[in-house]
Amino acid sequence: MYSLQLIVRNALRHPLRTLLTILGLVVAIFSFGLLQTVVDAWYAGAEGASNTTLVTRNKTSLVFPLPLSYATRIRAVPGVTGVGYANWFQGVYKDPKNFFAQFAISGASYLDIYPDLLLTADERAAFLRDRQGCIVGRKLADQYGFRVGDVIPLKGTIYPGTWELTVRGIFDGKQSSTNTATLFFHWDYVNETVKRLAPRRANQVGVYVVRIDQPDNAAAVSQAIDSEFSNSLAETLTETEKAFHLGFVSMSEAIVAAIRLVSFVVILIIAAVMANTMAMSARERLAEYATLKALGFRPGFLARLIFGESLLLATLGALLGIALLFPFAALLGKVMGTMFPVFAVSGLTVAGQVLAALAIGVVAAIAPSVRAARVNIVDGLRSIG
Known part of the structure; x- marks a missing residue:
C-alpha cells in the first residue's frame, strides 16, 4: 500500500506532463484498436464462413x-x-x-x-x-x-x-x-x-x-x-467458403498489410515517447533514489516504483482508449453502411490493446530502472539542486 501511494504521488508530480502522456497513450491505443478493427472487417466474410460449406465456380x-x-x-x-x-x-x-x-x-x-x-x-x-x-x-x-x-x-x-x-x-x-x-x-x-x-x-x-x-x-x-x-x-474450381472469401481479400492484401504496419508503428512511436517521459522523471529524481539507497532501500524497490508508475500511466491510457473505441466504432460502422457489412470491435482487438499498453509500460520503464538501480549514492546526492 505504501508503494502504491508513492507511485501515485510520483505520477502526479507534474500534472501537465502526466496528462499529455496519458493523452498520447489514449490516442495510440485507440488508433491501434481502430485500425485492427478495420482489418477485422476486411476479413469478416472469411472469418464468418462455415467449415461445412464449399463454393464451386468456373475454373x-x-x-x-x-x-x-x-x-x-x-x-x-x-x-x-x-x-x-x-x-x-x-x-x-x-x-x-x-x-x-x-x-x-x-x-x-x-x-x-x-x-x-x-x-x-x-x-x-x-x-x-x-x-x-x-x-x-x-x-x-x-x-x-x-x-x-x-x-x-x-x-x-x-x-x-x-x-x-x-x-x-x-x-x-x-x-x-x-x-x-x-x-x-x-x-x-x-x-x-x-x-x-x-x-x-x-x-x-x-x-x-x-x-x-x-x-x-x-x-x-x-x-x-x-x-x-x-x-x-x-470446368470448375471448388474451394471452402473461407478460401473463396480470402481470394477477394488477397486482391487488396497490400492495403491490409499497410494498415497493420501503421497500427504497429503508432505503438512504437508512443513507446518511444513514453520511454522519454519516464527517463526524464527518473533523471529528475536521482537525488531521491540515492537518498533511498542510503537509507537502506534495495534497488528492487526503486525499480518497483518506476515500473509501477509507468504501468499506471499505460493502464489509464489503455482504459480510456478502449472505452472510446466502442462508441466510435459503432458510429463509424453506421456511417460506412454496407462498405463494411460487419464492423465490430472483437475480443482479440481489445486483448491486443491491453497487451500493447502493458508492453509500452514495461519497455518505457526498463532504462530508468536500470539507471536508478546503478546510481551511486554520492553522485546521486550531488545532483541536488
Missing part, C-alpha cells in the same frame, strides 16, 4: 457462369448434403452511390445452407411464395429504411431493365459476424426474364454453394466435384 474466372444442369451432378457426389446456387446481380437502387450486395438465389435450397440468416417462419414462407419477393438484411434495412411490403426498384446493369422486388422479410444474423447488409431474391425471376430477352444466357448460375457432411471431407469432396467436370466446356 477460368468468376465472371464466367456455370450451367444449371451441374446442380444435379454435384448433388450426387458422395459427402454432399445440399446444393444451392446464386448469381451476383449488381443493380442500382435510385443512385449508383447506393451500393450494396444483391444476389439472385435458388430459394429454399440456398437458405437451408445458411441457417445463420434468421427469418421468421411467416417471412420465409412469404418470400418463397412470391416470385418477385426479396429478403433484406437488418443493417441494409436500417440504412435505407426498408420495411416489409416495400417495393424496391433495381436498375439492372448485368441484367438490363428495371426489376421491382417486394420486401417479404428482414433477416437478422445468428452471430455478430453474419453479414446483414445483403439483399436476396429469386434466381427463377431473373432466369425467366433472361429466357425471353436473351435465351442464350438463360439457365446459367454464378456459383454453387455446397453443404457437406463433415468438415474433414472438404478436400476430398472438392476434388470429386472438380473431377466430375474435368475436360468439360465449363
